[in-house]
Amino acid sequence: MYRIGNQRIAAPILAFVSLVVLASFLGCGPYRPDVQGPFNVYLTLPDDTSHGMVVNYHTLPPAANSEVRYDTVSRAGTADTYSSHTEGTPQAFTYVPDGRLVHCVRLQALAPATTYYFVVGDAKSGYSKEYKFRTLPEHSEGLTFVNGGDMGTSDAAKTLLKLAAAREPWFAIVGGDLSYASRAPSGAKEWDHWFRNWSECMVTPQGYSIPIVTTVGNHELKDQPASPAFDDRSPFYWRFFGHQGEHPYFSRKIGDAAFVFLDSGNLVPHEGAQTEWLAAELAKYKDAPVKFAVYHQPLYPSYRDFEGDSAAVGRKLWEPLFDQYRVAAAFEHHDHTFKRSKRIKNNEVNPEGTLYLGDGCFGQKPRKVDGKPRWYLEKSSSTAHFWLVNQTKDTLRFQAINTEGKVFDECTLPVAPDAPVSNAPAAAAAQPVQQPETAGAAK
Ligand SMILES: [Fe+2]
Structure with missing residues (x-):
């Protein structure tokens, strides 16, 4: 026993208190943000x-x-x-x-x-x-938004965020793997860093804070959750972004444009309730001339295996619905590369088909594309970037922008308000207007 003043203190307790004091002195204590107010x-x-x-x-x-x-x-x-x-x-x-x-x-x-x-x-x-x-207008003519995924808190991520904000987007979509923070409670520090980057960088030249829409990625998941509840399996993501929908999948409608945001097997599986919901939601929006889908793991990957589980099940369950309801573009992520697919319908190149754009490189270090031709890809490369999308009365324009602010790939699709939902006449194929960087590109 030791004595401090008149108190007799057991040696283990004294050792523990000393460690806590030392850890606190060295800055090793539990993280607490140094902030005042909100x-x-x-x-x-x-x-x-x-x-x-x-x-x-x-x-x-x-x-x-x-x-x-x-x-x-x-x-x-x-x-x-x-x-x-x-x-x-x-x-x-x-x-x-x-x-x-x-x-x-x-x-x-x-x-x-x-x-x-x-x-x-x-x-x-x-x-x-x-x-x-x-607030957003009631129409989608002039619709401008940016999309990317797989971000983190690197300098490249900040650069891309600032470049994205400079385009005055109405909102920004981040398709999963947002902060790359630890899923342990200590991850709060990295999330605060991510939010600080977001609030500082995602302000337009006119001073508008840019709303975010997200989907869940694999990096938002805990390794060993104690329960199946979303807020236990994905404690940070679900607490910060779970309010966007009752489930990890939800939709938004902006004028003529309908968006479905999906979970490619992270918190919920593709099959069952989610795919049933997707079918019903696309049917609800069948007359919307412009439809987009957003999710994390790609159906048409540019880096990972074409036959990977998530890709194969997505093509089996979701692609027929994208085809039936003429989804213009599906935004994919997770592979940390740049890619633009050919237009694809029924798992074949088809001038009426959907564009698959990705592949999640909004701050993460780009991976090398394999250089082997993939039949479904128009272009791919190892390039950090985000996508900028503009809708005019007749056209959807997609531009890929790199860390230098350069548009290195661009294509357009027609907006076809009078086209029937299925058995539609062939729309013009995507028109590339600028050559891409093609580091080992698959053509
Ligand atoms: Fe991922």
């Missing part, structure tokens, strides 16, 4: 994309409530001068040592295509600086 402020898209916005942020405890104060004119961050406010209920994120509160506030009954200025927080935690967003 942090990790980000936007996600609601079901009604033209009349709402979902505002998300984190605070360290305690917090009284979740609150967004907003207005159509700038109030320079003075919280009590904003004309409107909406409240929500914070969720305690007990998985991480700091026990942070995750706030998700759904703004509703907003005007379309309108600028809103906002702050988040509460009287106890304090309020954020002022941000602004723009």
Whole structure:
């Protein structure tokens, strides 16, 4: 026994306390972000994309409530001068040592295509600086969005985010493998780094924060979850982005454009309920002239095995639905390469078919493509990039942009509003207008 003052202390307890003090002194203690007030402020898209916005942020405890104060004119961050406010209920994120509160506030009954200025927080935690967003219009003419996946927090990721924001996209899609953070509670530090990059870089030249839409990737999954619950199997992703849908698959409609966001076998399998939902959802949107699908693992990979499990089951169950309902483009990820497929229908090259664009290289180091021709690929290369998509009255334009901001591949598809859903006349094949970088490209 040892004595401190009048207290007799057992040697093991003293050793433990000493270790904790030493670890804390050396910065080895549990991670706790060095922040005051709200942090990790980000936007996600609601079901009604033209009349709402979902505002998300984190605070360290305690917090009284979740609150967004907003207005159509700038109030320079003075919280009590904003004309409107909406409240929500914070969720305690007990998985991480700091026990942070995750706030998700759904703004509703907003005007379309309108600028809103906002702050988040509460009287106890304090309020954020002022941000602004723009609600989406009720039409999709002029639709501009970016897509990529497999990001992390590298310098390349930051570069690509800034280049993406410079194109004034209405929103950004990240198709899985967002932060590459540890799935252990200590991963909070890497997620905070990722959110910091996102909120700093994903601001347009006009100052708009860019909403994010996500799908789940394999790097969002815990190795040995204790239960089948989504928030146990994917603790960070599900807590931060699970609110986008009741399931890991969901849809959004923006004017004439319908998007289905899918889970390629990470939290839920392709088969069963998800594929039944996909069939029903595409049937619901059968008259939408423009349809996109987004998911993580590719049906037509540029690096991995064509016969890999996820690719094969996706082609068997999802591709017939993409064909039937004439999905214009499917955004694929996971392979850390660049690729553009030929137009494919019924597992064959077909001028009416779907474009498969990818392959998830929005910050991760590009992998080498194998150099062997793959019959379904128009182009592939080892190039970090993101996709920029624009819709005009008659055309969908797809541009691949690298870390130098250069458009290194581009193609267009017609928007065919009057074309029937199936047995449609052949649409023009994708028209490449610029030669790609082809490091070992498969042609
Ligand atoms: Fe992946």
